[in-house]
Amino acid sequence: MTIDQLFRFDNLSIFVSIFIVFFSVITIIYSLGFMRKEKRLISYYLYLILTLLVSMAAVFANNLILFVIFWGFLGLLLYLLIGFGDKKRTQATAKKAFIIIGGTDAFMLFGIALIWVMTGTFKMDGLNIALNSKAAILAYLCLAAGAFAKAGAMPFHTWVPDTAEDAPTPVTAFLPASLDKLLGIYFLARISLYIFKMNFAMNTFLMVIGSVSIVAAVMMALVQHDLKRLLGYHAVSQVGYMVLGIGTGNPIGIAGGLFHMLNNAIYKSGLFLSGGAVEKRTGTTNLDKLGGLAKMMPITFIAFLIASLAISGVPPFNGFASKWMIYQGIIETAKNGNHLWFIWLVAAMFGSALTLASFMKLIHAVFLGQPFDEVRSAQNPIREVGPTMWIPMVTLAGLCVLFGVLVYRVPLKMFILPAIGEPVSFIGSWWAAPATILLVAGIIIGIIIYLLGKAVKPRETEIFVGGERVSDVPEMRLSGTEFYNTIQEIGILKFIYELANKKFFDIYEVGSKLTFGFNGFLRYLHNGVLPTYLAWCLLGMMVLFFILLR
Amino acid sequence: MIYLLYFILYGFFLTAVIGLVASWIDRKVTARVQYRVGPPVLQPLIDIVKLLGKETLVPRGASKAAFLGAPLFGLASVMLVSTILWMNNINTQNTFLGDLIVVLYVLTIPSISIIMGGFASSNPLASIGASREMKLVLSYELPFVLAVLVPVIHSGFSIRIGSLLTYQASNGVFAGSLSGALALIVAILCVQAKLALVPFDMPEAETEIAGGVLIEYSGTPLAVYKLMKNMLLFVLPFFLMIIFMGGLRTDGIHLLYGVLKYVGLVAIITVIRNTNPRVRIDQAVRFFWGPVTILAIIAVILAFKGL
Numbered sequence: 001m002t003i004d005q006l007f008r009f010d011n012l013s014i015f016v017s018i019f020i021v022f023f024s025v026i027t028i029i030y031s032l033g034f035m036r037k038e039k040r041l042i043s044y045y046l047y048l049i050l051t052l053l054v055s056m057a058a059v060f061a062n063n064l065i066l067f068v069i070f071w072g073f074l075g076l077l078l079y080l081l082i083g084f085g086d087k088k089r090t091q092a093t094a095k096k097a098f099i100i101i102g103g104t105d106a107f108m109l110f111g112i113a114l115i116w117v118m119t120g121t122f123k124m125d126g127l128n129i130a131l132n133s134k135a136a137i138l139a140y141l142c143l144a145a146g147a148f149a150k151a152g153a154m155p156f157h158t159w160v161p162d163t164a165e166d167a168p169t170p171v172t173a174f175l176p177a178s179l180d181k182l183l184g185i186y187f188l189a190r191i192s193l194y195i196f197k198m199n200f201a202m203n204t205f206l207m208v209i210g211s212v213s214i215v216a217a218v219m220m221a222l223v224q225h226d227l228k229r230l231l232g233y234h235a236v237s238q239v240g241y242m243v244l245g246i247g248t249g250n251p252i253g254i255a256g257g258l259f260h261m262l263n264n265a266i267y268k269s270g271l272f273l274s275g276g277a278v279e280k281r282t283g284t285t286n287l288d289k290l291g292g293l294a295k296m297m298p299i300t301f302i303a304f305l306i307a308s309l310a311i312s313g314v315p316p317f318n319g320f321a322s323k324w325m326i327y328q329g330i331i332e333t334a335k336n337g338n339h340l341w342f343i344w345l346v347a348a349m350f351g352s353a354l355t356l357a358s359f360m361k362l363i364h365a366v367f368l369g370q371p372f373d374e375v376r377s378a379q380n381p382i383r384e385v386g387p388t389m390w391i392p393m394v395t396l397a398g399l400c401v402l403f404g405v406l407v408y409r410v411p412l413k414m415f416i417l418p419a420i421g422e423p424v425s426f427i428g429s430w431w432a433a434p435a436t437i438l439l440v441a442g443i444i445i446g447i448i449i450y451l452l453g454k455a456v457k458p459r460e461t462e463i464f465v466g467g468e469r470v471s472d473v474p475e476m477r478l479s480g481t482e483f484y485n486t487i488q489e490i491g492i493l494k495f496i497y498e499l500a501n502k503k504f505f506d507i508y509e510v511g512s513k514l515t516f517g518f519n520g521f522l523r524y525l526h527n528g529v530l531p532t533y534l535a536w537c538l539l540g541m542m543v544l545f546f547i548l549l550r
Numbered sequence: 551m552i553y554l555l556y557f558i559l560y561g562f563f564l565t566a567v568i569g570l571v572a573s574w575i576d577r578k579v580t581a582r583v584q585y586r587v588g589p590p591v592l593q594p595l596i597d598i599v600k601l602l603g604k605e606t607l608v609p610r611g612a613s614k615a616a617f618l619g620a621p622l623f624g625l626a627s628v629m630l631v632s633t634i635l636w637m638n639n640i641n642t643q644n645t646f647l648g649d650l651i652v653v654l655y656v657l658t659i660p661s662i663s664i665i666m667g668g669f670a671s672s673n674p675l676a677s678i679g680a681s682r683e684m685k686l687v688l689s690y691e692l693p694f695v696l697a698v699l700v701p702v703i704h705s706g707f708s709i710r711i712g713s714l715l716t717y718q719a720s721n722g723v724f725a726g727s728l729s730g731a732l733a734l735i736v737a738i739l740c741v742q743a744k745l746a747l748v749p750f751d752m753p754e755a756e757t758e759i760a761g762g763v764l765i766e767y768s769g770t771p772l773a774v775y776k777l778m779k780n781m782l783l784f785v786l787p788f789f790l791m792i793i794f795m796g797g798l799r800t801d802g803i804h805l806l807y808g809v810l811k812y813v814g815l816v817a818i819i820t821v822i823r824n825t826n827p828r829v830r831i832d833q834a835v836r837f838f839w840g841p842v843t844i845l846a847i848i849a850v851i852l853a854f855k856g857l
Contacts, residue, residue, distance in 0.1 A: 294615075
């Protein structure tokens with residue numbers, strides 16, 4: 001076998017690999033600040049660099065067997081890296097992630113076997129399988145399950161929020177937030193665009209998965225009380241947009257999906273890194289115990305604000321540009337006479353409003369609002385994090401702005417459109433750079449109004465709450481976690497939230513309950529009493545005799 | 551450079567002037583409904599100029615940059631969306647700056663600005679008000695998106711504002727069809743909530759949380775917020791006019807029709823605001839996610855049938 005048969009370097013894989021390297025560098029710089037004074041640092045950095053190398057190998061692999069080997073190795077590295085967390089549940093979480101990802105790896109092996117039976121080859125670039133037989137559909141679903149589990153799309157998402165909560169923050173920012181998204185969506189794009197020829201039913205299936213992921217995960221995010229867990233649910237919700245984009249099956253939608261994958265990796269790791277900075281300085285991620293940090297950590301606040309506006313799809317940041325392309329892809333599917341498109345479109349746009357809502361809550365609870373007493377205690381004043389931690393955050397926030405404003409000149413022209421290889425036609429228009437200039441001009445007009453008025457020298461006063469002093473009445477403090485309780489109480493949503501709290505939608509919990517239930521039955525049979533076993537033998541013999549001698 | 555001129559001329563001055571006049575109409579009609587005389591025409595402008603001369607107060611412990619910066623972003627976004635609407639309305643052949651999706655998304659920035667400003671006040675009452683504003687955004691966004699899809703379906707899946715207008719110029723306005731009329735009703739209700747007017751004024755709720763999001767604002771920042779709200783009173787009805795009622799045409803008698811359409815929309819909004827009590831936030835969420843969304847879905851389905 002020559003190297004050509006094992007590895008291949010096309011535009012899609014080169015694009016993904018550039019950002020794998022980028023996020024590895026960002027994470028390593030950040031870890032220098034965040035992981036200081038931790039134990040086993042040599043193996044931590046070793047695993048990070050191994051992850052980088054193995055991901056590159058997986059992206060460039062041209063042989064399905066080789067690919068699945070690297071893929072499985074990545075699952076192991078994820079397990080090891082989660083283990084660096086110091087929470088009580090870390091071990092259980094690492095096991096959960098490993099089982100979900102490893103289990104879907106088994107599906108992938110099965111899918112690859114099916115491909116081999118159908119075509120007799122493992123080479124990726126020679127394949128072009130039509131989805132017209134049951135075996136082909138099964139093979140596609142098996143491979144897609146692997147991609148979904150890695151990227152964290154529903155129904156294989158449940159390891160992502162747990163990992164976000166329990167793993168060390170740089171690991172979360174590195175793997176579930178950026179690298180696993182890049183790899184999972186890379187593989188989904190690879191199988192959907194190159195290995196298989198998609199048809200209408202399969203595209204609709206992808207769009208259903210995408211829409212459900214968007215709305216369901218963000219509804220869960222609305223009611224979380226932990227900073228990192230909330231971000232973890234968004235990591236699931238954003239995958240929905242990428243799956244939706246790829247599911248549209250037209251060039252603009254696919255380009256939007258891939259662009260969203262890149263944007264999501266940028267702002268999501270930015271969010272996790274800023275969250276990690278808050279965790280580092282305050283020692284907690286519980287939203288009830290934070291608040292008012294914007295004054296003490298201004299750089300972190302700005303980075304977090306930009307990233308959260310980007311993830312909510314506020315123009316002119318990058319998240320808007322990719323969502324806008326996905327919406328056009330969805331509208332484009334309408335031209336085939338399919339009426340279901342408006343459901344996907346409304347789910348995606350409404351999901352975006354819900355995302356905004358949960359980030360507003362987060363900004364209130366962490367950076368604005370009234371500070372928590374322990375946070376503002378005098379003997380331990382909270383200050384900004386060091387440069388090794390804020391440089392990565394600021395870089396990512398800067399990229400959010402850059403990729404949003406210069407959307408056609410930088411990201412689309414350099415990375416996305418070459419990877420698609422087809423001409424992309426926009427049905428709408430969005431002049432990102434002129435609009436940004438006008439927005440800045442509007443802000444300048446506002447500043448002129450400020451200068452005309454007396455806003456330049458403001459006077460500080462106590463806040464007004466009907467004559468009371470807020471510091472005397474601690475119950476008056478709002479953390480922000482209770483903002484959406486009214487929504488939780490509405491009609492059918494209440495029922496769904498209750499089911500979700502019982503982990504009814506967690507494929508891992510349901511699976512382990514089924515397994516342990518089955519085991520329990522077997523355990524009940526094997527009670528170690530000789531007469532019982534004899535009775536079973538006798539019973540079995542009678543059944544055998546009945547069948548054989550009938 | 552010419553864009554900057556458009557931006558300042560149309561996006562700022564024209565919008566501000568019409569917005570202030572509309573705000574005067576609103577106050578005058580309200581006063582007449584309540585058997586009062588009502589203010590003179592210049593009163594909205596006088597209010598804003600007066601606020602510019604007042605001292606600016608910043609609450610202690612609040613983030614000064616976020617507190618003073620939030621109104622600026624809101625004002626700039628309203629100017630941007632107004633410029634997009636004006637330019638696409640004037641020249642329907644070429645697109646300018648953005649399409650329908652862009653407008654929908656930029657229209658959420660004023661709400662974000664109000665929410666951020668409320669949060670930055672570090673006042674519990676402002677936090678409550680801002681959280682209500684956020685829930686209000688959530689509740690109306692679902693039916694509003696559905697309603698906006700109706701013109702998109704009618705025009706053969708176009709999201710360019712110019713082509714929506716040219717389609718209406720040759721085939722009659724969308725509000726003339728059954729689905730368009732239903733969608734317009736839904737959209738007017740959503741605009742009522744977007745403007746945070748009674749019955750959906752719970753983010754401010756003077757009698758209950760003393761101004762809510764605006765409680766700590768004074769002087770110039772408050773003037774900017776007031777100006778932004780007045781400009782929104784022009785921008786949102788203008789948006790509805792463009793996507794449902796054929797926009798504002800400047801040729802002959804159509805100019806008069808355009809003005810009448812706009813005044814009619816403002817009058818409807820004013821009448822709704824004067825004949826209803828304030829509802830609770832959970833009632834508003836139920837109202838928008840329940841009957842209004844169902845109405846919007848019916849409109850979308852009718853639009854698919856071509857009605």
